[in-house]
Amino acid sequence: MLFPNEATPLAADSPLLNNLNPEQRAAVTLPGEHALILAGAGSGKTRVLTTRIAWLMQTGQISPGGVIAVTFTNKAAKEMLTRLSAMLPVNVRGMWIGTFHGLCNRFLRAHYKLANLPQSFQILDTQDQLSAIKRLMKANNVDDERFPAKQTQWFIAGCKEDGLRPNMVEVRDDETRRKIEIYQLYEDQCQREGVVDFGELMLRSYELLRDNDPIREHYQRRFRHILIDEFQDTNKLQYAWIKMLAGPDSSVLAVGDDDQSIYAFRGARVGNMADFV
Numbered sequence: 001m002l003f004p005n006e007a008t009p010l011a012a013d014s015p016l017l018n019n020l021n022p023e024q025r026a027a028v029t030l031p032g033e034h035a036l037i038l039a040g041a042g043s044g045k046t047r048v049l050t051t052r053i054a055w056l057m058q059t060g061q062i063s064p065g066g067v068i069a070v071t072f073t074n075k076a077a078k079e080m081l082t083r084l085s086a087m088l089p090v091n092v093r094g095m096w097i098g099t100f101h102g103l104c105n106r107f108l109r110a111h112y113k114l115a116n117l118p119q120s121f122q123i124l125d126t127q128d129q130l131s132a133i134k135r136l137m138k139a140n141n142v143d144d145e146r147f148p149a150k151q152t153q154w155f156i157a158g159c160k161e162d163g164l165r166p167n168m169v170e171v172r173d174d175e176t177r178r179k180i181e182i183y184q185l186y187e188d189q190c191q192r193e194g195v196v197d198f199g200e201l202m203l204r205s206y207e208l209l210r211d212n213d214p215i216r217e218h219y220q221r222r223f224r225h226i227l228i229d230e231f232q233d234t235n236k237l238q239y240a241w242i243k244m245l246a247g248p249d250s251s252v253l254a255v256g257d258d259d260q261s262i263y264a265f266r267g268a269r270v271g272n273m274a275d276f277v
Helices: 022-030 045-058 074-087 102-108 126-138 149-161 174-193 198-211 211-221 237-245
Strands: 035-037 067-071 094-097 122-124 193-197 225-227 249-254
Touching: 022 045, 022 067, 045 067, 045 074, 045 225, 045 249, 067 074, 067 102, 074 094, 094 102, 102 198, 102 237, 122 126, 122 198, 126 174, 126 193, 149 174, 149 198, 149 237, 174 193, 193 198, 198 211, 198 237, 211 237, 225 237
Parallel strands: 035 249, 067 094, 067 225, 122 193, 225 249
Antiparallel strands: none
16 A cells, blocks of 8 residues: 555544554645555455544544545445444434435436526436437437447547547548437437436536535535545546545545546546646
């Protein structure tokens, strides 16, 4: 496990640290600064993040509402909340701990008007999105042999993961031009119907933080500690979203394994490890 080699004096006698090894203890008690911890599978990375949150609250450095923690699965988020509630007598239900998509959904629900969404916007899962694309292609007489719906879905998802709206995608050839046109038609259809896909949750959240100074500054002041599990699985847009949340007084603690990227099919960039904050 790699980590900065300092610990704060607040760590001394906390019972939260009793069952941690020296490396885990040092990671949990890091001072408020950006840190990237690299460790292999089974080394207790999620445990370190959870204990870190509990320790920060126990030592009075944050309130339950002053931290945001991102996981890659709902199972991991639930496990983190369960462990946290066992460590401290706090109500964890309102804490910002969840997946990227879950947290962005919560953010957009709170600011739906600014995000140009209906209050009760619906979320398309992967199959719903594919069905919507097929319906759109049929309505617009798109050749589904030349532009298979599944490949079009991947193209749209890839663009969003890179933070690209249709007008930002480079036109390399006629085929790309047509895909961009379909992407724009899809965007227009989703806006009319008041629906968003998973990629849109991330992209629209990022754009709102980027373009609205008061909203961005509010969350930067609120979330003084940002924690990310499985950092190697973040894609370009997720990394940009994290950086948008990190204010001048924020501290980002990310844990990851640079030899493993289980979400590579979703556009994850292990290169984010080298670019860290």
